[in-house]
Amino acid sequence: MSDENPVPPTTHPLLEDLHWRGLIAQSTDEPELAAALSAGPVSFYGGFDPTARSLHIGNLVLLLTMRRIQEAGHRPLGLVGGATGLIGDPRMSGERVLNGPEVVAQWVAQIQSQVEKYLDFTGPFAARIVNNLDWTAPMSAIDFLRDVGKHFRMGRMLSKEIVSARLHSDEGLSFTEFSYQILQGMDFLELHRRYGCVLQVGGNDQWGNLTSGTELIRKAEGKVAHALTTPLITKADGTKFGKTESGTVWLDGELTSPYAFYQFWFNVEDASVDGYLKVFSFRTRAELEALAEATAVRPHAREAQRALAAEVTTLVHGEAATASVMAASGALFGRGDLGDVDEATLEAALSEAGLHEMTGPPPTVVELLRATGLASSSSDARRTIAEGGANINNRRINDPEHMPSPEDLLFGRLLVVRRGKRAVAGVNLGARP
């Protein structure tokens, strides 16, 4: 994340750029990798295991790094782990609960379509999607043990950081998860044989699994292959990146609405925004430096956050969704009178923030806060009102029994309910019967 990342003497413009962005955590022999990249288009791969129905913004780091490498003139192989997703890589949090084959198959399809969005499938460096179930499923246990297993030494396998840690934990480690590194090594070998793949990129926690592949290729084929890892992105305060109070920030718009997604990036703290732009933005280096300067000189303008939020939201959800989300944010947080916003924009904005239909008798503020989920209970709602944190249509309400009058309803039916500065929701009181 800092500018201090050392750049080895023998390097390559692409690697240099990745270093500047803080995107290289570890790599195998870098001068050799630089030479390979200079020699011509290289086939490289990055894998994604279907452990949920959607990827999240942590995965975006790898995905966008792959895109950068592709833009530099190399051929990406986007691997979806139909096989490895059935096994699960060892984690410190303990043995995984296996997901059913049908579930994994469905997730594979969903994740594949997400991966496809970030790579270019046309032109001389066209990307390709591969699924490791294709070569793993047909393999017999005998072939696996004779052809692949012989190349793996127990000492080496046991010394892998996560394996050793799990082995010495109370939880232990199943043979299933222990074997994961072999499967991933096999993938690299297979892609090397099929497509001449010589580079694997992955998250830094995957380092051991990536080197399983480079070692296997060396033993089985006598060839050199490379591994490159991206760092774990952290927040300025050291806490986990990509989580909000409501959980993981997903790429799937149904799991994390485009509005929430945009807001996540908009709210990035000043200390982190410069680093995030380097990782997630495709703007030129000069533009990024100008934005860093803007944050330093005019922090209140939040130019860097605006740029980051707009760009990443566009990348993930498209221009139309981003425009609507930006209009939404403007309407709900802007200084302007809510009455100046047109009906369609307001409704879209509230839908993004969370629009709740209510019928029946006119609700009180307490009921509005509860119905929108802004308060978890009536007690919580009353407390919020007493603290001066309840707003209807951007006006503070101090009376818990206050009922919005018909004139308060925007366009005869909508209310903007806000708790504190940031938590906003909409209520539609004009639901057709």
Add this chain to the structure above:
RNA sequence: GGCAGGUUGCCCGAGUGGCCAAAGGGAGCUGACUGUAAAUCAGCCGCGCAAGCUACGGGAGUUCGAAUCUCUCACCUGCCA
């Protein structure tokens, strides 16, 4: 298998019969300041408008009264085998 200790609110952790809806810290929420940031300061932080209700691993007791005592079940930790 035996012995000892432990299980408290989102998390950590105090509390050994009434003054306990439960100290303290963290997290979280709200306000002030500001920039939908950070820091700081202040208030809040089980449910309920309220009366009150539900809570201290589960269950059963003792007592006018239990987080606190007894029995029992479950789980965790340490020592011994």
